[in-house]
Amino acid sequence: MSEVIGTGRVKRGMAEMLKGGVIMDVVNAEQAKIAEDSGAVAVMALERVPADIRAQGGVARMSDPDMIEKIKAAVSIPVMAKARIGHFVEAQILESLGVDYIDESEVLTPADYKNHIDKWKFTVPFVCGATNLGEALRRINEGAAMIRSKGEAGTGDVSNAVTHMREIGGAIRRLTSMRDDELYVAAKEFQAPYELVKEVAQTGKLPVVLFTAGGIATPADAAMMMQLGADGVFIGSGIFKSGDPARRAAACVKATTFFDDPKVISDASRGLGDAMVGINVADIPVPHRLADRGW
Amino acid sequence: MKVGVLALQGDVREHLRALQDCGVEPISVRRPEEIKAVDALVIPGGESTTIAHLAQTFDVFDLISERIKSGLPVYGSCAGMILLADRVLDATADQRTFGGMDITVRRNAFGRQVDSFEIDIAMQALTHAAMRAVFIRAPWVEQIGPGVQVLSSVTREGVSHPVAVRQGHMLATSFHPELTEDSRIHRYFIEEVCKSA
Numbered sequence: 001m002s003e004v005i006g007t008g009r010v011k012r013g014m015a016e017m018l019k020g021g022v023i024m025d026v027v028n029a030e031q032a033k034i035a036e037d038s039g040a041v042a043v044m045a046l047e048r049v050p051a052d053i054r055a056q057g058g059v060a061r062m063s064d065p066d067m068i069e070k071i072k073a074a075v076s077i078p079v080m081a082k083a084r085i086g087h088f089v090e091a092q093i094l095e096s097l098g099v100d101y102i103d104e105s106e107v108l109t110p111a112d113y114k115n116h117i118d119k120w121k122f123t124v125p126f127v128c129g130a131t132n133l134g135e136a137l138r139r140i141n142e143g144a145a146m147i148r149s150k151g152e153a154g155t156g157d158v159s160n161a162v163t164h165m166r167e168i169g170g171a172i173r174r175l176t177s178m179r180d181d182e183l184y185v186a187a188k189e190f191q192a193p194y195e196l197v198k199e200v201a202q203t204g205k206l207p208v209v210l211f212t213a214g215g216i217a218t219p220a221d222a223a224m225m226m227q228l229g230a231d232g233v234f235i236g237s238g239i240f241k242s243g244d245p246a247r248r249a250a251a252c253v254k255a256t257t258f259f260d261d262p263k264v265i266s267d268a269s270r271g272l273g274d275a276m277v278g279i280n281v282a283d284i285p286v287p288h289r290l291a292d293r294g295w
Numbered sequence: 296m297k298v299g300v301l302a303l304q305g306d307v308r309e310h311l312r313a314l315q316d317c318g319v320e321p322i323s324v325r326r327p328e329e330i331k332a333v334d335a336l337v338i339p340g341g342e343s344t345t346i347a348h349l350a351q352t353f354d355v356f357d358l359i360s361e362r363i364k365s366g367l368p369v370y371g372s373c374a375g376m377i378l379l380a381d382r383v384l385d386a387t388a389d390q391r392t393f394g395g396m397d398i399t400v401r402r403n404a405f406g407r408q409v410d411s412f413e414i415d416i417a418m419q420a421l422t423h424a425a426m427r428a429v430f431i432r433a434p435w436v437e438q439i440g441p442g443v444q445v446l447s448s449v450t451r452e453g454v455s456h457p458v459a460v461r462q463g464h465m466l467a468t469s470f471h472p473e474l475t476e477d478s479r480i481h482r483y484f485i486e487e488v489c490k491s492a
Contacts, residue, residue, distance in 0.1 A: 002414070002415070003413070003414040004412060004413055004414075005409070005410060005411065005412045005414050006409070006411075007318070007412075007413055009413060009475075010411040010412065010413060010430075010431060013306075013411075013429055013430050013431050013471060013474045014408055014411060016306040016340070016474065017305055017306055017340045017341050017342065017374070017431060017432075018341075018342070019304070019305060019306060019307070019308070019341070020303070020304040020305060020341070021304045021305075021341070021342060021345055022300070037387075038344045038348075039346075039348035039349060039352070039483060040345070041304060041341070041342040041345050042342070072432065074386065074404065075387075076344065076386070076387055076402060077342055077345070078342075078407075078408065078432065097407065098407045098409055099407075099408075100407055100408035100409075100432070101408065108428070120481055123409050124408060124409065126408050137365060139451070147455070209470060215416060250352075253348070253349070253379070253395060254349075254352060254353075257303055257304060257349055257353075258325075258353075277445070
């Protein structure tokens, strides 16, 4: 076989290399550098962190290519960027810029309320959010090479990330205990392709890496999500909306590596200054909840 | 023989599985006492800057570096190759490596993720059959010292770049055999590199 780019193995493999790491939202080159120096495995380049998108309102779109280029030039670790759900032209632009991963993200305003991007058509890999197993498998069926729990971005409230991670993990555990003839109905109920449902039932895990996102603001949050089965952590507003971003970033990286060692997590939690103020998810009116975007 | 996989960050699980396929019972290691106890070490794929950062934060950097220099058999894939190199190009300003191998490695030499690729490579020292190799934001070796053996290379714009190298008890690949079902590289590490150390 000759040389080939953009294979499933290359796309999914890229996410495997990020495991056990923290991916941080950054809005400029300085923040990107702080993230890299703190031990981030990748950065997510965007114009406004979710907390600001939430506060300022309006339509949230893909970032300015100039800004993405500056961040790419500033760091040697992978650079990810967000496209709106269904906005395949934003994805084409991001691919042409040479970003390393595209997040088809509910944090931005959706461009298509019915269809997601056909991710198989791209060489660049995609990560997508999911609130449950069926949603995760539908995204994988469309070509996503990595999944993240959605949580509720921009809140600093970890409760939805917990709900979504438990939902995905619980559904996988139930599938593994089913008889073969029960998987057909399971596929119908999950609204997901039978072949993917069967694969998950056999292997006991998603066929791609599963990160967590949405509301993670402290080292303890990161470690809890790892203990709940996440392969790694996205931190959005939690770092650069806090009092001492460099210190908090490094602390979250430590807690993600030693997620099962309370002594390390406790040391990492000392003297971090103010966490982001945050909003309780329950106080956000339903139409303003980002996790409900995507279908 | 106790084989450890350095578990600070990266595709640890895949290396553990590949080593199991070779009949050894590997363990993941990240604390000083765990690293002191192993007879061989695998440094996985991942982000070389992150792994180096964590190794320094958790006080295992010098320990690993010294153990490698005093003969611990070691294999590194991708980020692991960078971390085994004495010299790194396109590194961050303060990036350190464990070192040990007399090689100069260029980070992300094959390009960004959109350039990541699979290809069949030849590796005559190990096997006569071609091997499917997966390169992800991969480095290549730019210069080698006298004691370094090149096991395989990939050509770019007419120039041949080493992607698998061995120097005595140290083995490094730009690519990720742990992402395929093919365990020939891991077997070579266990049966040849470790035995000769």
